[in-house]
Amino acid sequence: MPRARVLIRPKEGILDPQGKAVERALPALGFEGIEHVHVGRLVELDVEDPERLGELCEKLLANPLIEDYEIQTL
Amino acid sequence: MIWGVLQFPGSCDERDALRACEIAGEGARLVWHESRDLDGVDGIVIPGGFSYGDYLRAGAIARFSPAMEAVAEAAAGGAPVLGICNGFQVLCEAGLLPGALLRNVELRFICRQADIVEERSGETLSIPMKHGEGRYYAPDELLEEMEARGQVAYRYAEGHNSNGSVRDIAGVRNEAGNVLGLMPHPEHAVDPLTGSTDGIKVFEAAAAAGTLA
Numbered sequence A: 001m002p003r004a005r006v007l008i009r010p011k012e013g014i015l016d017p018q019g020k021a022v023e024r025a026l027p028a029l030g031f032e033g034i035e036h037v038h039v040g041r042l043v044e045l046d047v048e049d050p051e052r053l054g055e056l057c058e059k060l061l062a063n064p065l066i067e068d069y070e071i072q073t074l
Numbered sequence B: 001m002i003w004g005v006l007q008f009p010g011s012c013d014e015r016d017a018l019r020a021c022e023i024a025g026e027g028a029r030l031v032w033h034e035s036r037d038l039d040g041v042d043g044i045v046i047p048g049g050f051s052y053g054d055y056l057r058a059g060a061i062a063r064f065s066p067a068m069e070a071v072a073e074a075a076a077g078g079a080p081v082l083g084i085c086n087g088f089q090v091l092c093e094a095g096l097l098p099g100a101l102l103r104n105v106e107l108r109f110i111c112r113q114a115d116i117v118e119e120r121s122g123e124t125l126s127i128p129m130k131h132g133e134g135r136y137y138a139p140d141e142l143l144e145e146m147e148a149r150g151q152v153a154y155r156y157a158e159g160h161n162s163n164g165s166v167r168d169i170a171g172v173r174n175e176a177g178n179v180l181g182l183m184p185h186p187e188h189a190v191d192p193l194t195g196s197t198d199g200i201k202v203f204e205a206a207a208a209a210g211t212l213a
Helices: A017-025 A050-061 B014-024 B066-076 B086-093 B140-148 B199-212
Strands: A003-010 A041-046 A067-073 B003-007 B028-032 B043-046 B081-084 B100-102 B110-118 B124-131 B135-137 B152-156 B169-173 B179-182
Touching (some): A050 A067, B003 B014, B043 B086, B081 B199, B086 B100, B135 B169, B179 B199
Parallel strands (some): B003 B028, B081 B179
Antiparallel strands (some): B110 B124, B110 B152, B152 B169
């Protein structure tokens, strides 16, 4: 069965406090020159019909109002 | 008015909701999430908690339960539906209410008494809030439409919007007016013993909106 990976991230322009918190912690650990950190989710799955992944993302895996998703078939 | 209170695996405020329904109405009974039959109740409360562990996103899995299918049908028929905290998140995920709830802006779980203002009457209610994902969000164009249609039900009073909700929104209703959701917990504010009985007014408002619709 084909393997797929779905990357889900906060939509551009929506405040992402998780990403900001990670970004703010980095300089204290000596990591300089890093910006625009965003924290999202990764869903891996085996799927018989990869054509249906878009519908699956719209209905369940992502909330299209607040999140963007990207489907990678492996 | 007999309320049905939904119970999901991970619900935790259904008992308080039952008691609040008894105080504010004529009683209530629990409706198990696997039941498609709402047991003849007049309205539905979706209580707070962490339905299905809040996995994926808060409310994302609960919306697919058989009971929620029945709630969607009842809501379309004009029955009053009140979603509290996790119940609000479930209603937003189900598309029965506009918008979404995001992680609190400070990333901390907030548990405190909050003042919220009823949009239509201007009355301030003192109601506890307790949530980690209560930052209301909707895109600007949608907010404009909602405000024009009077869909904003409650806003946090000045200085009480601790979760970072857009335009201080604490609760919203659907276009028809019979579905109401809010993050604060009116079911915890129905007995003078716990400091405020303002929550009763939220249950009364939800019941009245449903019968009018």
